[in-house]
Amino acid sequence: MKTESPINKDLILRERLALQRTILANQSTFLAFLRTSLYFFVAGLSITSLLNLTNSITIEIFFFTSSFIIFLIGIVNYFRQKKLIIESEKNIGDFINNYL
Template structure:
């Protein structure tokens, strides 16, 4: 069976230029934000697990036990959704990284560091 796909209005971005330091740092910030978002999904999922277990354990409130089970199911959904989004964005970000570009940026960083050392010596 053929998979049904919706037409894309905007095509995928293709990087045709060499990556510069500013762009590399922006990609790093985006990667860190992606990790931070994954941790937020995990944290929320753990809180829902704790709340769900707590509601299930209450003896006097048998009529709201379903909320505890719902919280457990929702926590499972959140962790799966968070992992899915994390890996999807990570795959998109990896398209922009090239080994040659990373080596060139490291060299640029060393040159900038050496230039700043020279400028400090000139000030003294």
């Protein structure tokens, strides 16, 4: 008669920690998008005084538009990845419930 080997609970812990690292990486990526968006916004605000341009409205509009687009991409990316993380977490949860 075969005896089954005990379940390696370290594997379950590693999977939980990997999910936590993935969540933190997703949040860090969103903050990087936000930071870049703010850089473009500040550049749009300060371009007139920095370069002493009188008709710099097109450059300002470019920076403000770029800032807004980068911010939207960051938000969409964050929620799309969050949804994928939650779906993968459900799979890990089923695995844990089956073997506990």
